[in-house]
Amino acid sequence: MAGVSRAIRACAATSQRTLVAASAVALPKEARVKAATVGRRGRGPEDGRRVQWAFLGCPGVGKGTYASRLSQLLGVPHIATGDLVRDALASPGPFSKKLAEIVNQGKLVSDEIIINLLSRRLEEGEEKGELGFILDGFPRTMRQAEILEGVTNIDLVINLKLREEALVARCLGRRMCSQCGENFNVASIDIEGENGGAPMYLPPLLPPPQCESKLITRADDTEEVVKNRLRVYHDLTEPVEGFYKARQKLLEFNIPGGIPESWRKLLEALNIEDSDNMRSAVA
Numbered sequence: 001m002a003g004v005s006r007a008i009r010a011c012a013a014t015s016q017r018t019l020v021a022a023s024a025v026a027l028p029k030e031a032r033v034k035a036a037t038v039g040r041r042g043r044g045p046e047d048g049r050r051v052q053w054a055f056l057g058c059p060g061v062g063k064g065t066y067a068s069r070l071s072q073l074l075g076v077p078h079i080a081t082g083d084l085v086r087d088a089l090a091s092p093g094p095f096s097k098k099l100a101e102i103v104n105q106g107k108l109v110s111d112e113i114i115i116n117l118l119s120r121r122l123e124e125g126e127e128k129g130e131l132g133f134i135l136d137g138f139p140r141t142m143r144q145a146e147i148l149e150g151v152t153n154i155d156l157v158i159n160l161k162l163r164e165e166a167l168v169a170r171c172l173g174r175r176m177c178s179q180c181g182e183n184f185n186v187a188s189i190d191i192e193g194e195n196g197g198a199p200m201y202l203p204p205l206l207p208p209p210q211c212e213s214k215l216i217t218r219a220d221d222t223e224e225v226v227k228n229r230l231r232v233y234h235d236l237t238e239p240v241e242g243f244y245k246a247r248q249k250l251l252e253f254n255i256p257g258g259i260p261e262s263w264r265k266l267l268e269a270l271n272i273e274d275s276d277n278m279r280s281a282v283a
Protein backbone atom coordinates (compact mmCIF):
# COMPACT_ATOMS: atom_id res chain seq x y z
CA MET A 1 0.00 0.00 0.00
CA ALA A 2 3.05 2.26 0.35
CA GLY A 3 2.66 5.35 -1.74
CA VAL A 4 -1.05 4.89 -2.54
CA SER A 5 -1.99 7.98 -0.54
CA ARG A 6 0.58 10.18 -2.31
CA ALA A 7 -0.41 8.70 -5.68
CA ILE A 8 -4.10 9.42 -5.07
CA ARG A 9 -3.28 13.04 -4.25
CA ALA A 10 -1.07 13.40 -7.31
CA CYS A 11 -3.60 11.70 -9.56
CA ALA A 12 -6.43 13.89 -8.34
CA ALA A 13 -4.43 16.88 -9.54
CA THR A 14 -3.92 15.57 -13.09
CA SER A 15 -6.39 15.82 -15.94
CA GLN A 16 -9.44 13.64 -16.35
CA ARG A 17 -8.08 12.29 -19.68
CA THR A 18 -4.91 11.01 -18.06
CA LEU A 19 -6.92 9.32 -15.34
CA VAL A 20 -9.12 7.48 -17.83
CA ALA A 21 -6.04 6.33 -19.73
CA ALA A 22 -4.45 5.08 -16.51
CA SER A 23 -7.51 3.06 -15.59
CA ALA A 24 -7.76 1.48 -19.04
CA VAL A 25 -4.58 -0.57 -18.52
CA ALA A 26 -6.06 -2.50 -15.56
CA LEU A 27 -6.23 -6.18 -16.45
CA PRO A 28 -9.70 -7.71 -16.32
CA LYS A 29 -10.07 -10.16 -13.48
CA GLU A 30 -12.69 -12.63 -12.34
CA ALA A 31 -13.87 -11.28 -9.02
CA ARG A 32 -15.15 -14.61 -7.71
CA VAL A 33 -11.82 -16.31 -8.40
CA LYS A 34 -10.01 -13.48 -6.66
CA ALA A 35 -12.23 -13.77 -3.61
CA ALA A 36 -11.77 -17.53 -3.53
CA THR A 37 -8.01 -17.20 -3.29
CA VAL A 38 -8.01 -14.92 -0.27
CA GLY A 39 -6.40 -16.66 2.64
CA ARG A 40 -7.43 -16.69 6.31
CA ARG A 41 -5.50 -13.54 7.18
CA GLY A 42 -6.60 -11.63 4.12
CA ARG A 43 -3.51 -12.12 2.02
CA GLY A 44 -3.95 -11.15 -1.62
CA PRO A 45 -3.30 -13.87 -4.16
CA GLU A 46 -0.14 -12.84 -6.09
CA ASP A 47 2.26 -10.86 -4.01
CA GLY A 48 1.43 -11.72 -0.41
CA ARG A 49 -0.08 -8.29 0.19
CA ARG A 50 -3.40 -8.09 1.97
CA VAL A 51 -6.77 -7.53 0.30
CA GLN A 52 -7.73 -4.19 -1.22
CA TRP A 53 -11.50 -4.33 -1.37
CA ALA A 54 -14.27 -1.73 -1.58
CA PHE A 55 -17.96 -1.74 -0.67
CA LEU A 56 -20.68 -0.14 -2.74
CA GLY A 57 -24.35 0.11 -1.79
CA CYS A 58 -27.12 2.57 -1.00
CA PRO A 59 -27.35 4.37 2.35
CA GLY A 60 -28.77 2.00 4.97
CA VAL A 61 -27.82 -1.21 3.19
CA GLY A 62 -25.31 -2.19 5.88
CA LYS A 63 -21.93 -1.41 4.26
CA GLY A 64 -20.47 -0.36 7.61
CA THR A 65 -21.60 -3.52 9.40
CA TYR A 66 -20.24 -6.02 6.86
CA ALA A 67 -17.12 -4.02 5.97
CA SER A 68 -16.21 -3.80 9.65
CA ARG A 69 -16.74 -7.55 10.24
CA LEU A 70 -14.70 -8.48 7.17
CA SER A 71 -11.90 -6.14 8.16
CA GLN A 72 -11.65 -7.82 11.58
CA LEU A 73 -11.69 -11.23 9.96
CA LEU A 74 -9.10 -10.45 7.31
CA GLY A 75 -6.83 -8.29 9.48
CA VAL A 76 -7.05 -5.15 7.35
CA PRO A 77 -8.26 -1.67 8.29
CA HIS A 78 -11.86 -0.67 7.62
CA ILE A 79 -11.75 2.81 6.13
CA ALA A 80 -15.17 4.48 5.90
CA THR A 81 -15.09 7.86 4.18
CA GLY A 82 -18.38 8.75 5.94
CA ASP A 83 -16.52 8.39 9.27
CA LEU A 84 -13.66 10.57 7.96
CA VAL A 85 -16.22 13.22 7.02
CA ARG A 86 -17.92 12.98 10.44
CA ASP A 87 -14.51 13.34 12.18
CA ALA A 88 -13.85 16.45 10.10
CA LEU A 89 -17.31 17.79 11.04
CA ALA A 90 -16.47 17.42 14.71
CA SER A 91 -13.55 19.87 14.57
CA PRO A 92 -14.62 23.52 14.91
CA GLY A 93 -14.03 26.09 12.17
CA PRO A 94 -15.29 27.32 8.80
CA PHE A 95 -14.29 24.11 6.98
CA SER A 96 -16.52 21.93 9.15
CA LYS A 97 -19.38 24.44 8.80
CA LYS A 98 -19.13 24.21 5.03
CA LEU A 99 -18.99 20.41 5.20
CA ALA A 100 -22.02 20.21 7.52
CA GLU A 101 -24.08 22.26 5.06
CA ILE A 102 -23.32 19.77 2.27
CA VAL A 103 -23.70 16.56 4.30
CA ASN A 104 -26.91 17.65 6.04
CA GLN A 105 -28.56 18.21 2.66
CA GLY A 106 -27.67 14.66 1.63
CA LYS A 107 -25.20 15.82 -1.04
CA LEU A 108 -21.74 14.44 -1.70
CA VAL A 109 -18.74 16.50 -0.67
CA SER A 110 -16.37 17.36 -3.53
CA ASP A 111 -13.99 14.74 -4.92
CA GLU A 112 -11.06 16.98 -3.89
CA ILE A 113 -12.15 17.15 -0.25
CA ILE A 114 -12.85 13.43 0.03
CA ILE A 115 -9.55 12.52 -1.66
CA ASN A 116 -7.69 14.77 0.75
CA LEU A 117 -9.36 13.13 3.76
CA LEU A 118 -8.74 9.62 2.38
CA SER A 119 -5.10 10.32 1.46
CA ARG A 120 -4.45 11.62 4.96
CA ARG A 121 -6.01 8.49 6.48
CA LEU A 122 -3.96 6.22 4.17
CA GLU A 123 -0.77 8.13 5.03
CA GLU A 124 -1.39 7.60 8.74
CA GLY A 125 -1.96 3.90 8.00
CA GLU A 126 1.27 3.65 6.01
CA GLU A 127 3.19 5.19 8.92
CA LYS A 128 1.71 2.53 11.23
CA GLY A 129 2.58 -0.25 8.75
CA GLU A 130 -1.00 -1.05 7.75
CA LEU A 131 -1.32 -3.42 4.81
CA GLY A 132 -4.40 -3.64 2.58
CA PHE A 133 -7.79 -2.09 3.31
CA ILE A 134 -11.52 -2.41 3.01
CA LEU A 135 -12.97 0.86 1.75
CA ASP A 136 -16.54 1.71 2.68
CA GLY A 137 -18.25 4.60 0.89
CA PHE A 138 -15.42 5.20 -1.58
CA PRO A 139 -15.45 5.44 -4.56
CA ARG A 140 -18.81 7.14 -4.92
CA THR A 141 -18.37 8.96 -8.21
CA MET A 142 -16.91 7.89 -11.56
CA ARG A 143 -14.04 10.34 -11.06
CA GLN A 144 -13.17 8.80 -7.67
CA ALA A 145 -13.27 5.30 -9.25
CA GLU A 146 -10.99 6.38 -12.10
CA ILE A 147 -8.52 8.00 -9.71
CA LEU A 148 -8.42 4.92 -7.49
CA GLU A 149 -8.02 2.55 -10.44
CA GLY A 150 -5.19 4.71 -11.75
CA VAL A 151 -3.13 4.44 -8.55
CA THR A 152 -3.72 1.01 -7.08
CA ASN A 153 -5.16 -2.41 -7.73
CA ILE A 154 -8.61 -2.93 -6.22
CA ASP A 155 -9.13 -6.71 -6.08
CA LEU A 156 -12.84 -6.86 -5.45
CA VAL A 157 -15.84 -4.57 -5.07
CA ILE A 158 -18.79 -5.91 -3.08
CA ASN A 159 -22.08 -4.32 -4.08
CA LEU A 160 -24.69 -4.77 -1.34
CA LYS A 161 -28.34 -4.57 -2.37
CA LEU A 162 -31.59 -4.25 -0.45
CA ARG A 163 -35.11 -3.12 -1.44
CA GLU A 164 -35.62 0.62 -1.27
CA GLU A 165 -38.44 0.60 1.31
CA ALA A 166 -36.14 -1.22 3.73
CA LEU A 167 -33.28 1.23 3.09
CA VAL A 168 -35.24 4.27 4.25
CA ALA A 169 -36.53 2.45 7.35
CA ARG A 170 -33.02 1.24 8.18
CA CYS A 171 -31.55 4.75 7.97
CA LEU A 172 -34.34 6.17 10.14
CA GLY A 173 -33.74 3.40 12.72
CA ARG A 174 -29.96 3.93 12.99
CA ARG A 175 -28.65 4.91 16.42
CA MET A 176 -25.15 5.25 17.85
CA CYS A 177 -24.09 5.15 21.49
CA SER A 178 -22.47 8.53 22.20
CA GLN A 179 -20.26 6.91 24.85
CA CYS A 180 -18.94 3.65 23.37
CA GLY A 181 -19.48 4.48 19.66
CA GLU A 182 -21.33 1.19 18.90
CA ASN A 183 -23.96 1.27 16.16
CA PHE A 184 -27.48 -0.10 16.62
CA ASN A 185 -30.75 -0.14 14.73
CA VAL A 186 -34.14 0.15 16.39
CA ALA A 187 -36.18 -0.54 13.22
CA SER A 188 -38.01 -3.83 12.91
CA ILE A 189 -38.59 -4.32 9.20
CA ASP A 190 -41.12 -6.71 7.71
CA ILE A 191 -41.46 -6.60 3.96
CA GLU A 192 -43.89 -8.60 1.85
CA GLY A 193 -42.40 -10.75 -0.90
CA GLU A 194 -42.24 -9.28 -4.39
CA ASN A 195 -43.80 -11.22 -7.33
CA GLY A 196 -44.58 -14.23 -5.17
CA GLY A 197 -41.11 -14.15 -3.57
CA ALA A 198 -40.43 -14.86 0.09
CA PRO A 199 -41.14 -12.10 2.64
CA MET A 200 -38.17 -10.54 4.38
CA TYR A 201 -37.72 -9.81 8.06
CA LEU A 202 -34.91 -7.62 9.33
CA PRO A 203 -34.94 -7.66 13.13
CA PRO A 204 -33.74 -4.63 15.12
CA LEU A 205 -30.25 -4.60 16.58
CA LEU A 206 -31.05 -3.24 20.02
CA PRO A 207 -28.54 -1.60 22.37
CA PRO A 208 -27.63 -3.14 25.73
CA PRO A 209 -29.19 -1.39 28.79
CA GLN A 210 -26.03 0.66 29.53
CA CYS A 211 -26.23 2.35 26.08
CA GLU A 212 -30.00 2.92 25.99
CA SER A 213 -29.97 6.45 27.46
CA LYS A 214 -26.99 7.55 25.36
CA LEU A 215 -28.27 6.90 21.86
CA ILE A 216 -27.84 9.58 19.21
CA THR A 217 -29.12 9.87 15.63
CA ARG A 218 -27.09 11.17 12.69
CA ALA A 219 -28.22 14.64 11.57
CA ASP A 220 -28.42 13.36 7.95
CA ASP A 221 -30.71 10.42 8.84
CA THR A 222 -34.01 12.31 8.48
CA GLU A 223 -36.53 11.04 5.92
CA GLU A 224 -36.09 13.97 3.54
CA VAL A 225 -32.29 13.83 3.60
CA VAL A 226 -32.20 10.01 3.28
CA LYS A 227 -34.43 10.21 0.19
CA ASN A 228 -32.08 12.81 -1.27
CA ARG A 229 -29.06 10.59 -0.51
CA LEU A 230 -30.78 7.72 -2.33
CA ARG A 231 -31.35 9.99 -5.37
CA VAL A 232 -27.71 11.06 -5.27
CA TYR A 233 -26.66 7.37 -5.07
CA HIS A 234 -28.72 6.51 -8.17
CA ASP A 235 -27.37 9.49 -10.13
CA LEU A 236 -23.70 9.54 -9.16
CA THR A 237 -22.75 6.19 -7.60
CA GLU A 238 -24.71 3.63 -9.63
CA PRO A 239 -22.48 4.26 -12.69
CA VAL A 240 -19.53 3.15 -10.50
CA GLU A 241 -21.15 -0.33 -10.31
CA GLY A 242 -20.91 -0.53 -14.13
CA PHE A 243 -17.29 0.63 -13.98
CA TYR A 244 -16.28 -2.35 -11.83
CA LYS A 245 -18.64 -4.78 -13.61
CA ALA A 246 -16.85 -4.01 -16.88
CA ARG A 247 -13.56 -4.85 -15.15
CA GLN A 248 -15.03 -8.10 -13.71
CA LYS A 249 -14.36 -6.97 -10.17
CA LEU A 250 -17.96 -6.60 -9.01
CA LEU A 251 -19.60 -9.10 -6.67
CA GLU A 252 -23.35 -8.42 -6.37
CA PHE A 253 -24.83 -9.49 -3.04
CA ASN A 254 -28.54 -9.24 -2.19
CA ILE A 255 -29.02 -8.92 1.57
CA PRO A 256 -31.20 -11.97 2.39
CA GLY A 257 -32.36 -11.03 5.93
CA GLY A 258 -30.93 -10.21 9.36
CA ILE A 259 -27.22 -9.89 10.16
CA PRO A 260 -26.41 -13.52 11.18
CA GLU A 261 -27.97 -15.00 8.00
CA SER A 262 -26.58 -12.28 5.72
CA TRP A 263 -23.07 -12.55 7.19
CA ARG A 264 -23.01 -16.33 6.77
CA LYS A 265 -24.19 -16.06 3.15
CA LEU A 266 -21.75 -13.25 2.40
CA LEU A 267 -18.85 -15.42 3.60
CA GLU A 268 -20.15 -18.22 1.37
CA ALA A 269 -20.38 -15.88 -1.62
CA LEU A 270 -16.80 -14.78 -0.96
CA ASN A 271 -15.68 -18.39 -0.57
CA ILE A 272 -14.27 -17.55 2.82
CA GLU A 273 -14.19 -20.67 4.88
CA ASP A 274 -16.08 -20.61 8.18
CA SER A 275 -14.00 -21.40 11.24
CA ASP A 276 -13.98 -20.80 15.00
CA ASN A 277 -12.42 -17.37 14.50
CA MET A 278 -15.02 -16.40 11.98
CA ARG A 279 -17.88 -17.67 14.10
CA SER A 280 -16.77 -15.33 16.87
CA ALA A 281 -17.07 -12.41 14.43
CA VAL A 282 -20.71 -13.40 13.81
CA ALA A 283 -21.67 -13.37 17.47
Ligand SMILES: Nc1ncnc2c1ncn2[C@@H]1O[C@H](COP(=O)(O)OP(=O)(O)O)[C@@H](O)[C@H]1O
Pocket: 058, 059, 060, 081, 082, 083, 085, 102, 103, 106, 107, 108, 109, 110, 111, 114, 136, 137, 138, 139, 140, 141, 144, 220, 229
Ligand atom coordinates in the same frame (compact mmCIF):
# COMPACT_ATOMS: atom_id res chain seq x y z
N1 LIG B 1 -16.71 9.06 -1.30
C1 LIG B 1 -17.44 10.13 -0.95
N2 LIG B 1 -17.59 11.17 -1.80
C2 LIG B 1 -18.29 12.27 -1.46
N3 LIG B 1 -18.92 12.42 -0.28
C3 LIG B 1 -18.82 11.40 0.63
C4 LIG B 1 -18.07 10.22 0.34
N4 LIG B 1 -18.13 9.40 1.43
C5 LIG B 1 -18.88 10.04 2.33
N5 LIG B 1 -19.31 11.24 1.85
C6 LIG B 1 -20.15 12.23 2.57
O1 LIG B 1 -20.43 11.75 3.89
C7 LIG B 1 -21.84 11.47 4.04
C8 LIG B 1 -22.03 10.25 4.92
O2 LIG B 1 -21.46 9.13 4.29
P1 LIG B 1 -21.79 7.65 4.77
O3 LIG B 1 -21.62 7.56 6.23
O4 LIG B 1 -20.99 6.74 3.92
O5 LIG B 1 -23.34 7.54 4.52
P2 LIG B 1 -24.36 6.56 3.82
O6 LIG B 1 -25.18 6.08 4.96
O7 LIG B 1 -25.10 7.54 2.93
O8 LIG B 1 -23.71 5.46 3.04
C9 LIG B 1 -22.37 11.34 2.62
O9 LIG B 1 -23.76 11.61 2.50
C10 LIG B 1 -21.52 12.39 1.90
O10 LIG B 1 -21.97 13.70 2.15
